[in-house]
Amino acid sequence: MTLSVFTDEYFMKEALKEALKASDLDEIPIGAVVVSKGRIIARAHNLTEQLHDVTAHAEMLAITAAANFLSGKYLEGCTLFVTLEPCVMCAGAIHHAHFECIVWAADDEKRGFNTYNSSILHPKTTFSKGLMAEESRQLLQEFFRKKR
Amino acid sequence: MTLSVFTDEYFMKEALKEALKASDLDEIPIGAVVVSKGRIIARAHNLTEQLHDVTAHAEMLAITAAANFLSGKYLEGCTLFVTLEPCVMCAGAIHHAHFECIVWAADDEKRGFNTYNSSILHPKTTFSKGLMAEESRQLLQEFFRKKR
Numbered sequence: 001m002t003l004s005v006f007t008d009e010y011f012m013k014e015a016l017k018e019a020l021k022a023s024d025l026d027e028i029p030i031g032a033v034v035v036s037k038g039r040i041i042a043r044a045h046n047l048t049e050q051l052h053d054v055t056a057h058a059e060m061l062a063i064t065a066a067a068n069f070l071s072g073k074y075l076e077g078c079t080l081f082v083t084l085e086p087c088v089m090c091a092g093a094i095h096h097a098h099f100e101c102i103v104w105a106a107d108d109e110k111r112g113f114n115t116y117n118s119s120i121l122h123p124k125t126t127f128s129k130g131l132m133a134e135e136s137r138q139l140l141q142e143f144f145r146k147k148r
Numbered sequence: 149m150t151l152s153v154f155t156d157e158y159f160m161k162e163a164l165k166e167a168l169k170a171s172d173l174d175e176i177p178i179g180a181v182v183v184s185k186g187r188i189i190a191r192a193h194n195l196t197e198q199l200h201d202v203t204a205h206a207e208m209l210a211i212t213a214a215a216n217f218l219s220g221k222y223l224e225g226c227t228l229f230v231t232l233e234p235c236v237m238c239a240g241a242i243h244h245a246h247f248e249c250i251v252w253a254a255d256d257e258k259r260g261f262n263t264y265n266s267s268i269l270h271p272k273t274t275f276s277k278g279l280m281a282e283e284s285r286q287l288l289q290e291f292f293r294k295k296r
Contacts, residue, residue, distance in 0.1 A: 052221045053212050054244035055203070064201050073200045088268050089244060092237025096202035116265040120236050 008081070008103055011035055012132045015081045015105070018045040018058060019139055025050055029139045032058040032082040034066035034075065041078070042066035058082060059090035063097050074098045083136040085112035085129065091120040102127040105136035156251060159183055159229045160280045163253075166193040166206060167231045167287055173198055177287045180206040180230040182214035182223065189226070190214035206230060207238035211245050222246045231284040233260035233277065239268040250275040253284035 011033055018031025022045035034042040044061035048054055059082055067073050079101040086094060086104065091113035094102060102125060113120050121127065159181055166179025170193035182190040192209035196202055207230055215221050227249040234242060234252065239261035242250060250273060261268050269275065 048221060052219060053215050054221045055208055055212055055241050060203055064203055067201050071200060073196060073202050087240055087244075089237050089240025092235055092240055093203050096235075096237060116268055120264055 006038060008131055011040065011079075011081045012083070012103065012105060014040060014043065015083050016132065016135055016139070018043050019083045019136065022046045022058070023139065023143055029143050030058045030082070030084045032062040032080060034062050035079045035081065036066070036070070036075075036077060041069045055089070057087065057090050059086055060093055063093055067097070076100060079103060083132075084108050084140070085114065087111045088113045088116050088120065094125065095120060095122045098122060099125050101125065103131055104129050105131055106133040106140070154186060156229070156279055159188065159227075160231070160251065160253060162188060162191065163206075163229045163231050164280065164283055164287065166191050167284065170194045170206070171287065171291055177291050178206045178230070178232045180210040180228060182210050183227045183229065184214070184218070184223075184225060189217045203237070205235065205238050207234055208241055211241050215245070224248060227251060231280075232256050232288070233262065235259045236261050236264050236268065242273065243268060243270045246270060247273050249273065251279055252277050253279055254281040254288070 014033045015031045019029040022031060023029035027046045027049050030046045032044055033040045042062045042065035044058050044065055046058045047056040066075055066078060075097040077100050080099050081103045083105045085108040162181045163179045167177040170179060171177035175194045175197050178194045180192055181188045190210045190213035192206045192213055194206045195204040214223055223245040225248050228247050229251045231253045233256040
């Protein structure tokens with residue numbers, strides 16, 4: 001990432017704010033932001049219920065929005081911050097988009113792409129995980145607790 | 149699939165017609181249709197260049213359109229006909245959508261989901277492949293030959 005006054009924690013907090021918006025809509029609370037040159041160029045949250053669309057994960061919506069912002073389909077040099085480990089669908093999209101880096105908070109041990117094959121990501125894409133994982137997990141646990 | 153006057157070959161031909169539409173737009177020629185109760189409820193072709201969006205694969209657009217038609221995000225009882233083996237992203241979406249069956253024409257040995265992990269599909273989703281594979285391959289080869 002280029003020089004930025006913002007930290008990774010700042011961007012992950014923004015992704016968590018997106019997750020909160022999803023929660024307010026009774027959607028599973030997952031949020032994402034796309035950062036280019038130290039700026040957020042796209043933000044999105046899970047909208048699968050609102051849109052009746054299984055493809056409307058936070059990451060997918062953020063990728064589409066970021067590509068729209070940049071007027072190009074490749075997101076080279078961009079970093080995706082997402083509050084939960086991407087599923088296979090989203091990891092596939094992340095591969096296609098040529099992200100420079102992915103940062104996710106909590107692991108998804110059931111549906112995370114790493115469960116299937118960690119090489120789904122593009123070999124040039126770096127990733128890190130665990131940043132604010134506890135906050136993300138609490139948000140998810142609270143959501144599912146209320147559902148019961 | 150329920151009783152239908154149409155054959156699988158008829159539906160794959162319709163998917164190939166979609167692929168031709170993509171080709172006419174200078175998009176990689178891949179097409180898909182979603183069939184419910186013997187009727188086509190959604191049809192789509194690859195639009196990644198037109199939309200500047202790596203997520204705009206034929207399957208993804210067809211899934212969104214079919215869910216919109218049915219006003220529900222799950223496509224249980226539906227069959228997806230697609231002219232090329234789905235990539236990981238699309239296979240992940242197919243999993244989420246709970247398709248009953250997937251039929252694809254040509255294998256994609258480089259990017260097909262089977263290269264990564266064949267269990268990406270939902271365990272209840274059946275699949276078959278090879279139907280009109282030669283027609284699909286010819287369309288793709290012709291497209292890439294012109295590109296050179």
